Amino acid sequence: MKIVLEKLTKTFPGRGRKARNDVTAVDNFSCEIPDGELIALLGPSGCGKSTTLNLLCGLEQPTSGKIFFGDEDITDLPPELRGVGMVFQNYALYPHLTVKQNILFPLENLKRKDRPSREEMMKRAMETARLVQIEELMERKPRELSGGQQQRVAIARALVKMPRVLLLDEPLSNLDARLRLQTREEIRKIQKETGITTVFVTHDQDEAMSISDRIAVMRSGVLMQMGKPQEVYDNPSNLFVAKFLGTPPINVFEGRVREGLLYIGEEAVLSVAGTTDQDVWVGIRPEGFILKEDGPMTCELKRVEVMGRDISIISANKACTGQTLRSIIDAEMKVDTSSSQVHFALKPGKVFLFHRETEERISF
Amino acid sequence: MVSQAEYKKTEKAAARRNKVCRILTYAGLAIWAVIVLFPFYWMLLTSVKSYGAYNAEHIPAFFTMAPTLQNYTDAFTQVPLVDYLLNTLIFSVITTVLMVAVSVLAAYAFARLEFRGKNLVFTLFLSMMMIPSELVVITNFVTVTNLDLRNTFTGLVLPSVTSVFYIYLLKENFEQVPDELYRAAKVDGTSDLKYLWKVMVPICRPTIITVTILKIIECWNSYVWPRLVTDDPAYYLVSNGIQEIRENGFGRENVPAMMAAVVVISVPLIILFLVFRRKIMEGVSRGGMKG
Amino acid sequence: MNMNKKKAWIYLLPAVLFLALFLVYPLIDVFVYSVEEGYNFASQTYFGTGLYNFSYVLHDPFFLQAVKNTFILVIITVPLSTGLALLISAGLSSVRPLRDLFQTVYFLPYVTNTLAVGLVFMILFQKTEYTDGLVNLMLSWFGAGPVDFIDGPYWAKMFVLCFYTIWIVMPFKILVLTSALASVNQDYYRAARVDGTPRFRVFTKITLPMISPMIFYLVITGFIGAFKAYSDAVALFGTDLNAAGMNTIVGYVYDMLYGDSGGYPSYASAAAVILFAIVLTITCINLLVSRKKIEY
Numbered sequence: 001m002k003i004v005l006e007k008l009t010k011t012f013p014g015r016g017r018k019a020r021n022d023v024t025a026v027d028n029f030s031c032e033i034p035d036g037e038l039i040a041l042l043g044p045s046g047c048g049k050s051t052t053l054n055l056l057c058g059l060e061q062p063t064s065g066k067i068f069f070g071d072e073d074i075t076d077l078p079p080e081l082r083g084v085g086m087v088f089q090n091y092a093l094y095p096h097l098t099v100k101q102n103i104l105f106p107l108e109n110l111k112r113k114d115r116p117s118r119e120e121m122m123k124r125a126m127e128t129a130r131l132v133q134i135e136e137l138m139e140r141k142p143r144e145l146s147g148g149q150q151q152r153v154a155i156a157r158a159l160v161k162m163p164r165v166l167l168l169d170e171p172l173s174n175l176d177a178r179l180r181l182q183t184r185e186e187i188r189k190i191q192k193e194t195g196i197t198t199v200f201v202t203h204d205q206d207e208a209m210s211i212s213d214r215i216a217v218m219r220s221g222v223l224m225q226m227g228k229p230q231e232v233y234d235n236p237s238n239l240f241v242a243k244f245l246g247t248p249p250i251n252v253f254e255g256r257v258r259e260g261l262l263y264i265g266e267e268a269v270l271s272v273a274g275t276t277d278q279d280v281w282v283g284i285r286p287e288g289f290i291l292k293e294d295g296p297m298t299c300e301l302k303r304v305e306v307m308g309r310d311i312s313i314i315s316a317n318k319a320c321t322g323q324t325l326r327s328i329i330d331a332e333m334k335v336d337t338s339s340s341q342v343h344f345a346l347k348p349g350k351v352f353l354f355h356r357e358t359e360e361r362i363s364f
Numbered sequence: 365m366v367s368q369a370e371y372k373k374t375e376k377a378a379a380r381r382n383k384v385c386r387i388l389t390y391a392g393l394a395i396w397a398v399i400v401l402f403p404f405y406w407m408l409l410t411s412v413k414s415y416g417a418y419n420a421e422h423i424p425a426f427f428t429m430a431p432t433l434q435n436y437t438d439a440f441t442q443v444p445l446v447d448y449l450l451n452t453l454i455f456s457v458i459t460t461v462l463m464v465a466v467s468v469l470a471a472y473a474f475a476r477l478e479f480r481g482k483n484l485v486f487t488l489f490l491s492m493m494m495i496p497s498e499l500v501v502i503t504n505f506v507t508v509t510n511l512d513l514r515n516t517f518t519g520l521v522l523p524s525v526t527s528v529f530y531i532y533l534l535k536e537n538f539e540q541v542p543d544e545l546y547r548a549a550k551v552d553g554t555s556d557l558k559y560l561w562k563v564m565v566p567i568c569r570p571t572i573i574t575v576t577i578l579k580i581i582e583c584w585n586s587y588v589w590p591r592l593v594t595d596d597p598a599y600y601l602v603s604n605g606i607q608e609i610r611e612n613g614f615g616r617e618n619v620p621a622m623m624a625a626v627v628v629i630s631v632p633l634i635i636l637f638l639v640f641r642r643k644i645m646e647g648v649s650r651g652g653m654k655g
Numbered sequence: 656m657n658m659n660k661k662k663a664w665i666y667l668l669p670a671v672l673f674l675a676l677f678l679v680y681p682l683i684d685v686f687v688y689s690v691e692e693g694y695n696f697a698s699q700t701y702f703g704t705g706l707y708n709f710s711y712v713l714h715d716p717f718f719l720q721a722v723k724n725t726f727i728l729v730i731i732t733v734p735l736s737t738g739l740a741l742l743i744s745a746g747l748s749s750v751r752p753l754r755d756l757f758q759t760v761y762f763l764p765y766v767t768n769t770l771a772v773g774l775v776f777m778i779l780f781q782k783t784e785y786t787d788g789l790v791n792l793m794l795s796w797f798g799a800g801p802v803d804f805i806d807g808p809y810w811a812k813m814f815v816l817c818f819y820t821i822w823i824v825m826p827f828k829i830l831v832l833t834s835a836l837a838s839v840n841q842d843y844y845r846a847a848r849v850d851g852t853p854r855f856r857v858f859t860k861i862t863l864p865m866i867s868p869m870i871f872y873l874v875i876t877g878f879i880g881a882f883k884a885y886s887d888a889v890a891l892f893g894t895d896l897n898a899a900g901m902n903t904i905v906g907y908v909y910d911m912l913y914g915d916s917g918g919y920p921s922y923a924s925a926a927a928v929i930l931f932a933i934v935l936t937i938t939c940i941n942l943l944v945s946r947k948k949i950e951y
Contacts, residue, residue, distance in 0.1 A: 057849055058849070059845055059848060059849065078848075078851070079848050079849045079850075079851060080848075080849070080850065080851020080852075081851070084849060085849075086845075086846065086849045088842045088845065088846055089842075090840070090842055092840070092842035092843050092845070092846040094843065094860075094861060094864070095865075096864035096865070096867075097860075097864075105850065105852075105860075106850040106851075109847075109850050109851050109852045109853065109856065110851075161850070
């Protein structure tokens with residue numbers, strides 16, 4: 001099921017009666033989610049991604065804008081008529097019901113005329129349980145299950161209604177690191193098997209990058225960029241997206257363009273022919289540095305961290321917005337640790353220029 | 365899925381049902397509020413009706429055009445209402461102060477000091493919460509009688525001091541004060557008693573205040589024990605006083621004056637409640653029980 | 656260390672003294688009293704030990720009447736007040752405006768003097784030569800005849816007693832249930848909404864099971880409290896409850912101890928022990944049932 005959001009806006013009344021205290025959680029959000037894809041809504045906490053999810057499932061009504069599932073306008077439909085399945089951050093499994101009763105719960109809610117027969121309901125519950133591999137846990141209570149198992153039950157409960165859209169709110173944040181890796185593969189697999197269009201919210205970029213078909217990066221209610229993970233990483237459309245994606249994070253410098261050359265500090269580091277003269281922010285990915293004796297960029301060497309496959313060079317540069325900058329280079333390269341300086345050349349594809357005021361990307 | 369038009373219809377019906385539901389809820393809540401408030405209204409109303417007017421009403425009137433304060437004068441002059449109030453005040457203050465002092469000390473011992481068998485003793489303390497007061501009142505009555513303490517404040521106060529529940533409540537609160545404070549105080553050479561008085565008590569003041577208020581309410585309303593150990597009206601508390609007034613105070617039929625007395629003894633607690641509303645409700649919901 | 660240990664006991668001493676003297680010793684003593692036959696208060700002597708006190712109490716018509724009254728009171732007021740409190744708390748937590756006001760009003764009976772307000776209830780329900788009283792006035796609007804609720808037929812008196820008891824115990828129950836309802840995680844309700852769960856089903860399938868521990872707590876404390884009913888009865892019917900036929904078990908204990916029957920601590924003790932046994936049994940049954948019902 002294709003999902004289309006059209007100029008979606010949600011404002012919450014703030015303290016007091018004055019309109020200027022209102023909080024805009026989602027601001028003019030438009031996007032199109034193709035059928036059968038897994039989309040990650042990514043952003044720091046408080047950026048409006050959970051509100052967007054609530055708007056999708058109908059727990060919140062948008063202040064303005066429209067939501068379409070396929071061609072159907074579902075903006076005014078209540079949650080139960082939208083055909084959405086939702087998995088909550090803490091799973092919201094009913095503690096007094098067994099796993100089976102929990103999974104059956106949404107089916108039993110259906111109006112008599114829509115409700116399948118008892119056998120049919122059992123059959124569907126068992127099928128769903130098999131899909132998420134919890135068939136042998138059906139008679140247990142939620143508190144007797146591990147976090148990962150509870151997670152699967154929650155997914156099964158969301159899927160048993162055969163929803164058109166599956167929504168997951170921070171599905172992995174309550175799991176420990178090892179389980180998180182395993183479960184995200186699991187979610188990916190289930191999504192591929194069922195082919196249900198899935199939206200999930202996360203603040204963890206690794207999670208988003210690794211399993212989703214597309215990511216949508218949000219900041220204070222505004223959609224910053226949406227696209228395939230690698231595209232977004234390689235082509236951030238603004239400074240925020242560039243900074244938010246990537247571990248270790250991108251290094252940001254104050255720079256300026258003069259006569260087709262990019263200057264960081266006093267050094268001309270890269271040729272950017274065709275770009276008008278202006279002050280810019282320069283973002284350089286850690287892997288964008290090449291260690292080179294006669295490289296144009298000079299930094300003060302701080303220390304070297306050996307990480308096996310590659311090494312990190314921590315150095316300082318006056319123009320850098322952070323205290324230090326980090327570059328990752330091949331472990332084959334030799335670093336002269338006795339020297340107080342280190343010289344770099346830059347890979348053009350890993351260097352991004354952003355407008356000083358608007359922070360929008362300047363292509364070169 | 366459901367068509368838009370069909371949905372619009374169901375939505376309208378749902379909205380109407382919601383509204384009806386809301387109105388019914390408020391109506392129900394209002395009815396109970398009236399049931400709760402009505403006796404208070406009636407006692408206020410009756411207390412300002414004049415004796416003659418009240419007795420002339422064959423059909424009770426819901427308001428009065430000629431309010432009078434005569435009944436309050438009667439209540440204060442014809443029966444020893446002031447004495448009852450004073451007795452209750454003295455009884456409540458002494459009992460509460462003693463109870464808080466004893467409980468704070470015991471709670472401190474359980475929360476902060478180390479001694480062998482602490483857990484065992486604490487479990488024993490907790491199990492005493494289960495002992496029904498009706499069971500121990502008999503012996504206490506005999507004890508107090510034998511000690512010749514009937515019709516004295518000592519006899520009234522002593523058995524009312526113990527409160528395992530409040531010790532428990534204070535202990536829980538004391539334990540939340542971080543250990544570091546205690547160690548720091550010890551390093552500075554502060555004695556335990558000084559630490560308790562200068563650090564623990566100020567930090568835990570909200571709970572101590574809650575406990576104090578709850579105990580005052582309990583004292584103000586206590587009836588059974590005072591009734592057993594006092595038969596001299598000079599030592600009556602308000603509960604016994606009201607019973608005395610009812611049985612041979614103004615002559616049985618002076619209902620307005622009785623109501624005036626009831627108002628007088630109800631008002632202090634209601635004021636206390638309105639001032640400390642949050643504290644009282646929070647304290648009670650944490651497990652306080654009436655009686 | 657040794658010094659410290661002693662200090663701890665000094666801090667505990669006052670509490671231990673009070674508890675030992677007025678709680679532990681009397682507890683043991685009451686059982687002793689209850690088997691001492693023919694204990695004489697004045698000379699503090701007794702004939703022998705045995706179960707005669709129990710047999711006397713169990714054959715005393717006043718005691719049997721008190722037991723009957725107490726049981727009726729318990730059976731009527733505990734389920735009614737708990738159900739009503741549940742209804743009111745559910746209503747209270749479903750509305751926003753005025754909630755604080757309602758909560759404050761509902762709590763008022765808790766802070767009032769049982770005896771004093773009981774007097775008001777008596778005035779409201781009483782029928783005298785002068786007036787039929789307010790409640791009878793209301794009854795007459797519906798065409799029902801005047802009933803004397805205070806000195807009249809047994810069931811009328813029982814009705815007033817139950818009504819007043821419920822009025823008194825409601826604040827505590829409403830308070831406990833509203834805070835229980837408020838502590839249910841909102842995500843359960845959101846999950847239920849996504850699944851389109853009907854309102855009634857949300858209440859029976861989610862809300863009720865979630866707050867069931869608190870409901871059982873209220874039922875247990877409600878039983879214990881109602882079995883100990885006494886001052887509400889005194890407030891309505893005066894101190895001579897036996898004459899009014901409205902005595903309760905606790906009332907019987909006190910009457911035996913002191914009052915019109917004169918001092919019989921042995922009989923009082925026996926009655927108190929019987930009451931204790933009843934309450935203990937009921938509480939145990941309650942706990943057993945609740946352990947079966949509350950499954951999480």
